[in-house]
Amino acid sequence: MSTSDTPAVIGGAHASAAEGATPLLALRAITKTFGPVRALTAVDLEVPPGQVTALVGDNGAGKSSLIKTVSGLWPPDGGDILWQGEPVHLHGPKDAEALGITTIYQDLALCDNLDIVQNMFLGHEKLRRRLLDEATMEIAARGTLEDLSVTTVRSIRQPVASLSGGQRQSVAVAKAVMSQAQLVIMDEPTAALGVAQTTMVLELIKRLSSRGVAVLLISHNLNDVFEVADRIAVLYLGQMAVNGPAADFDRQSVVEYMTTGAAEPAGAPPRGPNPVPSAS
Numbered sequence: 001m002s003t004s005d006t007p008a009v010i011g012g013a014h015a016s017a018a019e020g021a022t023p024l025l026a027l028r029a030i031t032k033t034f035g036p037v038r039a040l041t042a043v044d045l046e047v048p049p050g051q052v053t054a055l056v057g058d059n060g061a062g063k064s065s066l067i068k069t070v071s072g073l074w075p076p077d078g079g080d081i082l083w084q085g086e087p088v089h090l091h092g093p094k095d096a097e098a099l100g101i102t103t104i105y106q107d108l109a110l111c112d113n114l115d116i117v118q119n120m121f122l123g124h125e126k127l128r129r130r131l132l133d134e135a136t137m138e139i140a141a142r143g144t145l146e147d148l149s150v151t152t153v154r155s156i157r158q159p160v161a162s163l164s165g166g167q168r169q170s171v172a173v174a175k176a177v178m179s180q181a182q183l184v185i186m187d188e189p190t191a192a193l194g195v196a197q198t199t200m201v202l203e204l205i206k207r208l209s210s211r212g213v214a215v216l217l218i219s220h221n222l223n224d225v226f227e228v229a230d231r232i233a234v235l236y237l238g239q240m241a242v243n244g245p246a247a248d249f250d251r252q253s254v255v256e257y258m259t260t261g262a263a264e265p266a267g268a269p270p271r272g273p274n275p276v277p278s279a280s
């Protein structure tokens, strides 16, 4: 019942992320240590374009460490990061952003005292004759929110402090879309949300992927994972225990991988709708 050195890849022999296509992001043997603590050990992960990849794992499994590495916050101690097949070295978040990687952290990094338009353009303000071009920014902000079918916001000139949790997530996602992100990483986006707001954020994630944007979703919530994920990757004690198409998992197997790093042999991996009656 322990993890093997090589992660299980289910869904057929090396059914890699998108059968033959170059992954948008590929991690090869990423290692990260903090003194005596090994947060990540030789982690491999492939994120295909335009799909939702769920990254799950118990507390302390290494999820945040992994996304901080991909976001350029922390250099890995070993291993390679490949973007569209090419090795890249990220020396800071700006490098990741320049590639098209946007990370939405749990605290969202929005400024409460600024309105929606100001938040969406923070650091990338449009200027006209050296003055802020408010009209152009408003039109772009409104257009992006409409494109994403975000309809519950009353005014784009509302301070972000006055928005609900789901609306704040929507603004953060719209900001990522406006920055032409190709990969949006979301750390527990629904953790603090109610049912309706969670639905709204999950819809937004589906819309992002239908527009060709890849999403790497960190979540503890298996309802969310099974609702939106095309692929599931499970970290266990800093190692990639398994990763494969979501259809090859059921809740029970994901929970087993999360808690033990292994699951029943995938001789006949469960397919399609969850066949495990007790796993509601």
Ligand SMILES: Nc1ncnc2c1ncn2[C@@H]1O[C@H](COP(=O)(O)OP(=O)(O)OP(=O)(O)O)[C@@H](O)[C@H]1O
Residues within 6 Å of the ligand: 034, 037, 038, 039, 057, 058, 059, 060, 061, 062, 063, 064, 065, 066
């Ligand atoms: N800055 C740090 N300094 C020292 N150790 C750290 C640091 N950040 C993370 N770790 C350690 O690395 C391991 C992985 O932590 P990480 O935060 O990546 O887990 P996680 O999967 O995001 O957990 P959670 O679900 O609780 O957010 C843990 O053992 C943690 O104690």
Ligand SMILES: [Mg+2]
Residues within 6 Å of the ligand: 063, 064, 065
């Ligand atoms: Mg974390």
